[in-house]
Amino acid sequence: MQLSAADANVQELYSPEAAKSQFGGNVGIGMTAPQSTLQVRGYVQLDLTSGAPPAGDCDPAAERGRRKVDNATGLLWICVDSRWASK
Secondary structure (H helix, E strand, O other): OOOOOOOOOHHHHOOHHHHHHHHOOOEEEOOOOOOOOEEEOOOOOOOEEOOOOOHHHOOOOOOOOOEEEEOOOOEEEEEEOOEEEEO
8 A cells, every 4th residue: 555645544543442442552654464463674874863762762662672872972762671772
């Protein structure tokens, strides 16, 4: 399914209910049949920020897997087990 911003159904399609009915709960960007909750063909680019993320932004259950790129140091931060790890 190919959509453009001019498509009148774009907003409706991006609702969680529409994603479940159209794609079985999976969402693909550049994919016609995504096999994961989110599957992307190509690169994923995160916003660049400076400094380590706040400790309060990494709760074990709700925020595990969050990622942040620190432009100043070139580090990738990942929320794992209620703490931020960097590489």
